[in-house]
Amino acid sequence: MRAIVYHMPGQFAFTEVPDPEITDDGDVIVRVDMTTICGTDLHILRGDVSGVHDGRILGHEAVGTVEDAGNAVHTMGEGDRVLVSCISACGSCRFCRESKYGQCLGGGGWVLGHTYDGTHAEYVRVPFADTSTYRLPAGVSDEQALMLADIVPTGYEAGVLKAGVRPGDVVAVVGSGPVGLAAVMTARLFSPSHIVAIDIADRRLEAAKEFGADVTVNNSIGDPLRVVQSLTDGLGADVTIEAVGRPETFELAVQLTGPGARIANIGVHGKSAALHLEDQWIRDITISTGLVDTYSTPTLLRLLASGQLDAGRLVTHRFGFADFEKAYDVFGRGADTGALKVVVGR
Numbered sequence: 085m086r087a088i089v090y091h092m093p094g095q096f097a098f099t100e101v102p103d104p105e106i107t108d109d110g111d112v113i114v115r116v117d118m119t120t121i122c123g124t125d126l127h128i129l130r131g132d133v134s135g136v137h138d139g140r141i142l143g144h145e146a147v148g149t150v151e152d153a154g155n156a157v158h159t160m161g162e163g164d165r166v167l168v169s170c171i172s173a174c175g176s177c178r179f180c181r182e183s184k185y186g187q188c189l190g191g192g193g194w195v196l197g198h199t200y201d202g203t204h205a206e207y208v209r210v211p212f213a214d215t216s217t218y219r220l221p222a223g224v225s226d227e228q229a230l231m232l233a234d235i236v237p238t239g240y241e242a243g244v245l246k247a248g249v250r251p252g253d254v255v256a257v258v259g260s261g262p263v264g265l266a267a268v269m270t271a272r273l274f275s276p277s278h279i280v281a282i283d284i285a286d287r288r289l290e291a292a293k294e295f296g297a298d299v300t301v302n303n304s305i306g307d308p309l310r311v312v313q314s315l316t317d318g319l320g321a322d323v324t325i326e327a328v329g330r331p332e333t334f335e336l337a338v339q340l341t342g343p344g345a346r347i348a349n350i351g352v353h354g355k356s357a358a359l360h361l362e363d364q365w366i367r368d369i370t371i372s373t374g375l376v377d378t379y380s381t382p383t384l385l386r387l388l389a390s391g392q393l394d395a396g397r398l399v400t401h402r403f404g405f406a407d408f409e410k411a412y413d414v415f416g417r418g419a420d421t422g423a424l425k426v427v428v429g430r
């Protein structure tokens with residue numbers, strides 16, 4: 085089969101590799117019908133993720149068809165359409181029993197395209213299949229479902245649910261990339277009074293409006309603090325979601341947040357960010373961080389099936405497998421190409 089194989093920072097190739105095989109009774113082999121590229125794959129190519137070694141097949145998101153199942157797999161078999169989640173779960177360790185699959189101690193967590201071969205391939209071996217894949221309801225398209233492999237649960241769980249968005253809240257979302265947009269889209273489910281999207285790229289802010297932000301601020305030219313204060317009698321946001329991952333955007337998120345309010349950090353940070361406790365200790369704020377667990381996937385699938393959520397709108401570009409490297413290029417130049425989610429399918 086052909087797959088995207090990582091060699092070293094800046095070097096990868098779409099190349100011929102052996103087909104995967106079942107190595108554990110809990111595995112399935114999935115024929116990848118559609119996959120997509122994540123900002124984290126680009127982080128890997130920049131050499132930012134030390135656990136990824138030469139020869140690893142990248143990718144942690146897919147929708148596909150079960151080709152073969154190990155003897156211990158109970159909930160699916162050959163021919164079933166499944167969503168392959170970015171998080172695998174052993175299902176029995178302490179953290180899996182608490183639905184914190186991202187922290188799995190039994191060999192799961194974020195393994196696909198990281199410590200196991202991933203989904204940017206024609207076939208993928210998925211471990212712990214019963215607890216790491218989801219059978220797709222009829223009527224949910226591959227593109228819709230694929231958005232639930234990573235970014236939609238990330239925006240929803242690590243952003244909206246961690247911060248506890250409630251009806252009437254003023255919600256500020258810093259960053260309108262796919263993850264920030266997923267947070268905007270799923271915050272809408274709770275009827276906030278305003279969603280303020282903040283980004284330095286006008287193209288991304290236009291997308292935020294389409295996904296449900298009623299106010300947008302380009303913080304390279306405008307003042308988001310003034311805008312948020314004008315909507316909250318000078319108090320600040322009830323919820324702020326950080327979806328960029330830079331010191332200045334975390335610090336902005338804290339500034340925008342009102343007394344008694346909540347800040348959810350989703351961004352992956354490579355550098356330390358300042359938290360001014362000398363100002364904040366008295367303000368009764370709650371700050372959360374987190375890797376996505378994907379415990380919300382069954383709920384999100386139901387919302388897709390019933391038409392309450394239109395996650396497929398995040399897809400801006402489509403490629404065939406033969407153009408996989410081109411898909412990486414278009415996704416990697418999102419500011420120029422307008423790419424949000426780029427899918428690669430058969």
Ligand SMILES: NC(=O)c1ccc[n+]([C@@H]2O[C@H](COP(=O)([O-])OP(=O)(O)OC[C@H]3O[C@@H](n4cnc5c(N)ncnc54)[C@H](O)[C@@H]3O)[C@@H](O)[C@H]2O)c1
Nearest residue numbers: 123259260261262263283284327328329351352374375376
């Ligand atoms: N916690 C998790 O489980 C998890 C999972 C997936 C992704 N992430 C992280 O979430 C973050 C967002 O992911 P994404 O795929 O949407 O990334 P992205 O790079 O596509 O989007 C980031 C957005 O931030 C904007 N931005 C950059 N600098 C800014 C600034 N100074 N002020 C305002 N906006 C600014 C960019 O214009 C862009 O639109 C990343 O850090 C990613 O690694 C976390």
Ligand SMILES: [Zn+2]
Nearest residue numbers: 122124170234
């Ligand atoms: Zn990802």
Ligand SMILES: [Zn+2]
Nearest residue numbers: 174177180188
């Ligand atoms: Zn586990």
